[in-house]
Amino acid sequence: MEVILLERIDNLGQMGDVVKVRPGFARNFLLPQKKALRANENNLEVFRQRRAQLEAENLKRRQEAEEVAKKLDGLQIVVIRQAGDSGQLYGSVSSRDIAEAITEAGASVMRNQVIQDRPIKALGLHDIRVRLHPEVSIVVTINVARSESEAELQQKAGKFVSFEEQQAREEAAEAEALERAAEAEAAAEAEAEEAESEEDELYKESS
Numbered sequence: 001m002e003v004i005l006l007e008r009i010d011n012l013g014q015m016g017d018v019v020k021v022r023p024g025f026a027r028n029f030l031l032p033q034k035k036a037l038r039a040n041e042n043n044l045e046v047f048r049q050r051r052a053q054l055e056a057e058n059l060k061r062r063q064e065a066e067e068v069a070k071k072l073d074g075l076q077i078v079v080i081r082q083a084g085d086s087g088q089l090y091g092s093v094s095s096r097d098i099a100e101a102i103t104e105a106g107a108s109v110m111r112n113q114v115i116q117d118r119p120i121k122a123l124g125l126h127d128i129r130v131r132l133h134p135e136v137s138i139v140v141t142i143n144v145a146r147s148e149s150e151a152e153l154q155q156k157a158g159k160f161v162s163f164e165e166q167q168a169r170e171e172a173a174e175a176e177a178l179e180r181a182a183e184a185e186a187a188a189e190a191e192a193e194e195a196e197s198e199e200d201e202l203y204k205e206s207s
Contacts, residue, residue: 002039008134065133076141092119124160
Protein backbone atom coordinates (compact mmCIF):
# COMPACT_ATOMS: atom_id res chain seq x y z
CA MET A 1 0.00 0.00 0.00
CA GLU A 2 1.23 3.51 -0.81
CA VAL A 3 0.78 6.34 1.69
CA ILE A 4 1.66 10.03 1.99
CA LEU A 5 3.67 10.71 5.14
CA LEU A 6 2.37 13.58 7.29
CA GLU A 7 5.53 13.59 9.44
CA ARG A 8 9.00 12.12 9.45
CA ILE A 9 8.97 8.36 10.14
CA ASP A 10 12.20 6.52 10.97
CA ASN A 11 13.35 4.24 8.14
CA LEU A 12 10.47 5.39 5.91
CA GLY A 13 10.87 9.02 4.89
CA GLN A 14 10.13 12.69 5.45
CA MET A 15 6.87 14.63 5.53
CA GLY A 16 5.28 14.63 2.07
CA ASP A 17 7.07 11.49 0.83
CA VAL A 18 4.93 8.89 -0.90
CA VAL A 19 6.13 5.50 0.31
CA LYS A 20 5.08 1.89 0.03
CA VAL A 21 4.32 0.09 3.31
CA ARG A 22 2.73 -3.13 4.49
CA PRO A 23 -1.09 -2.85 4.51
CA GLY A 24 -1.25 -3.94 8.17
CA PHE A 25 1.28 -1.29 9.22
CA ALA A 26 -0.74 1.37 7.42
CA ARG A 27 -4.14 0.27 8.77
CA ASN A 28 -3.00 -0.43 12.36
CA PHE A 29 -0.55 2.41 12.90
CA LEU A 30 0.05 5.07 10.24
CA LEU A 31 -3.54 5.85 9.27
CA PRO A 32 -5.27 5.71 12.71
CA GLN A 33 -2.39 7.69 14.28
CA LYS A 34 -2.81 10.33 11.53
CA LYS A 35 0.80 9.95 10.52
CA ALA A 36 -0.09 9.28 6.89
CA LEU A 37 -2.84 9.38 4.27
CA ARG A 38 -3.64 6.84 1.59
CA ALA A 39 -1.82 7.87 -1.57
CA ASN A 40 -4.39 8.97 -4.12
CA GLU A 41 -5.06 12.12 -6.15
CA ASN A 42 -7.58 13.56 -3.70
CA ASN A 43 -5.31 13.07 -0.68
CA LEU A 44 -2.30 14.46 -2.56
CA GLU A 45 -4.29 17.64 -3.20
CA VAL A 46 -5.42 17.73 0.46
CA PHE A 47 -1.79 17.40 1.54
CA ARG A 48 -0.64 20.20 -0.79
CA GLN A 49 -3.28 22.51 0.68
CA ARG A 50 -2.44 21.59 4.28
CA ARG A 51 1.34 21.34 3.93
CA ALA A 52 2.14 24.81 5.34
CA GLN A 53 -0.17 24.18 8.33
CA LEU A 54 1.33 20.71 8.93
CA GLU A 55 4.87 22.09 8.79
CA ALA A 56 4.00 24.85 11.27
CA GLU A 57 2.39 22.33 13.67
CA ASN A 58 5.38 20.03 13.32
CA LEU A 59 7.77 22.89 14.07
CA LYS A 60 5.85 23.76 17.23
CA ARG A 61 5.82 20.14 18.44
CA ARG A 62 9.53 19.83 17.69
CA GLN A 63 10.35 22.97 19.69
CA GLU A 64 8.30 21.64 22.62
CA ALA A 65 10.13 18.31 22.35
CA GLU A 66 13.50 20.08 22.34
CA GLU A 67 12.55 21.86 25.58
CA VAL A 68 11.68 18.52 27.17
CA ALA A 69 14.94 17.06 25.84
CA LYS A 70 16.92 19.80 27.64
CA LYS A 71 15.07 18.96 30.85
CA LEU A 72 15.82 15.24 30.53
CA ASP A 73 19.40 15.62 29.31
CA GLY A 74 21.68 13.42 31.43
CA LEU A 75 18.75 12.03 33.42
CA GLN A 76 19.37 8.81 35.35
CA ILE A 77 16.28 7.06 36.67
CA VAL A 78 16.43 4.52 39.48
CA VAL A 79 14.12 1.52 39.18
CA ILE A 80 14.01 -0.82 42.17
CA ARG A 81 13.49 -4.52 41.40
CA GLN A 82 14.11 -7.85 43.10
CA ALA A 83 16.96 -9.91 41.70
CA GLY A 84 19.33 -12.76 42.46
CA ASP A 85 23.00 -12.41 43.44
CA SER A 86 23.98 -12.90 39.78
CA GLY A 87 22.03 -9.77 38.84
CA GLN A 88 19.19 -11.48 36.97
CA LEU A 89 15.82 -9.87 37.70
CA TYR A 90 12.82 -11.77 39.02
CA GLY A 91 10.79 -10.30 36.16
CA SER A 92 11.73 -7.43 33.86
CA VAL A 93 11.56 -3.67 33.28
CA SER A 94 9.32 -2.92 30.31
CA SER A 95 8.84 0.14 28.13
CA ARG A 96 5.70 0.90 30.15
CA ASP A 97 7.74 0.86 33.40
CA ILE A 98 10.32 3.19 31.86
CA ALA A 99 7.67 5.60 30.54
CA GLU A 100 6.01 5.73 33.98
CA ALA A 101 9.38 6.31 35.69
CA ILE A 102 10.26 9.18 33.33
CA THR A 103 6.79 10.69 33.81
CA GLU A 104 7.25 10.53 37.59
CA ALA A 105 10.56 12.37 37.08
CA GLY A 106 8.61 15.27 35.60
CA ALA A 107 8.28 14.76 31.82
CA SER A 108 5.22 13.10 30.32
CA VAL A 109 6.30 10.22 28.08
CA MET A 110 4.14 7.55 26.45
CA ARG A 111 5.06 3.89 26.27
CA ASN A 112 5.35 3.95 22.46
CA GLN A 113 7.98 6.71 22.70
CA VAL A 114 10.38 4.37 24.53
CA ILE A 115 12.55 2.59 21.95
CA GLN A 116 13.39 -0.76 23.50
CA ASP A 117 14.32 -3.91 21.56
CA ARG A 118 13.63 -6.14 24.56
CA PRO A 119 12.72 -5.73 28.25
CA ILE A 120 15.52 -5.17 30.76
CA LYS A 121 16.16 -8.40 32.67
CA ALA A 122 19.32 -7.62 34.64
CA LEU A 123 20.55 -5.18 37.27
CA GLY A 124 22.86 -2.40 36.19
CA LEU A 125 22.86 0.74 34.03
CA HIS A 126 20.93 0.60 30.78
CA ASP A 127 20.88 3.37 28.15
CA ILE A 128 17.42 3.64 26.57
CA ARG A 129 16.44 5.89 23.66
CA VAL A 130 13.26 7.93 24.00
CA ARG A 131 11.69 9.51 20.91
CA LEU A 132 10.09 12.77 22.01
CA HIS A 133 9.31 13.79 18.43
CA PRO A 134 10.02 12.24 15.01
CA GLU A 135 13.09 14.53 14.82
CA VAL A 136 14.05 14.67 18.53
CA SER A 137 15.39 11.71 20.52
CA ILE A 138 17.29 11.49 23.80
CA VAL A 139 19.01 8.75 25.77
CA VAL A 140 18.15 8.23 29.44
CA THR A 141 19.99 5.89 31.78
CA ILE A 142 17.87 3.38 33.67
CA ASN A 143 19.63 2.36 36.89
CA VAL A 144 18.03 -0.98 37.88
CA ALA A 145 18.94 -1.96 41.43
CA ARG A 146 17.61 -3.82 44.48
CA SER A 147 17.85 -0.77 46.74
CA GLU A 148 18.65 2.94 46.65
CA SER A 149 22.07 2.28 48.20
CA GLU A 150 22.86 -0.31 45.53
CA ALA A 151 21.72 2.14 42.84
CA GLU A 152 24.12 4.73 44.26
CA LEU A 153 26.93 2.18 44.24
CA GLN A 154 26.18 1.24 40.62
CA GLN A 155 26.10 4.90 39.62
CA LYS A 156 29.58 5.43 41.09
CA ALA A 157 30.93 2.22 39.54
CA GLY A 158 29.18 2.81 36.21
CA LYS A 159 27.98 -0.79 36.09
CA PHE A 160 26.31 -3.65 37.96
CA VAL A 161 28.23 -4.52 41.12
CA SER A 162 27.97 -8.19 42.10
CA PHE A 163 27.39 -9.42 45.64
CA GLU A 164 31.04 -10.49 45.88
CA GLU A 165 32.22 -7.07 44.67
CA GLN A 166 29.94 -5.35 47.18
CA GLN A 167 31.36 -7.49 50.00
CA ALA A 168 34.91 -6.74 48.86
CA ARG A 169 34.15 -2.99 48.72
CA GLU A 170 32.56 -3.08 52.19
CA GLU A 171 35.52 -4.98 53.62
CA ALA A 172 37.97 -2.56 51.98
CA ALA A 173 35.99 0.42 53.33
CA GLU A 174 35.93 -1.14 56.80
CA ALA A 175 39.68 -1.84 56.70
CA GLU A 176 40.35 1.73 55.55
CA ALA A 177 38.16 3.09 58.37
CA LEU A 178 40.03 0.98 60.94
CA GLU A 179 43.37 2.11 59.53
CA ARG A 180 42.32 5.76 59.74
CA ALA A 181 41.09 5.25 63.29
CA ALA A 182 44.41 3.65 64.25
CA GLU A 183 46.33 6.51 62.64
CA ALA A 184 44.19 9.08 64.45
CA GLU A 185 44.73 7.26 67.77
CA ALA A 186 48.47 7.08 67.20
CA ALA A 187 48.57 10.78 66.33
CA ALA A 188 46.58 11.62 69.47
CA GLU A 189 48.97 9.56 71.63
CA ALA A 190 52.01 11.22 70.04
CA GLU A 191 50.46 14.64 70.62
CA ALA A 192 49.74 13.76 74.27
CA GLU A 193 53.32 12.52 74.78
CA GLU A 194 54.70 15.68 73.22
CA ALA A 195 52.52 17.85 75.47
CA GLU A 196 53.63 15.85 78.53
CA SER A 197 57.27 16.20 77.50
CA GLU A 198 56.84 19.98 77.16
CA GLU A 199 55.30 20.12 80.64
CA ASP A 200 58.27 18.19 82.08
CA GLU A 201 60.69 20.62 80.43
CA LEU A 202 58.84 23.62 81.85
CA TYR A 203 58.84 22.02 85.32
CA LYS A 204 62.56 21.43 85.18
CA GLU A 205 63.23 25.00 84.04
CA SER A 206 61.05 26.45 86.80
CA SER A 207 62.73 24.36 89.47
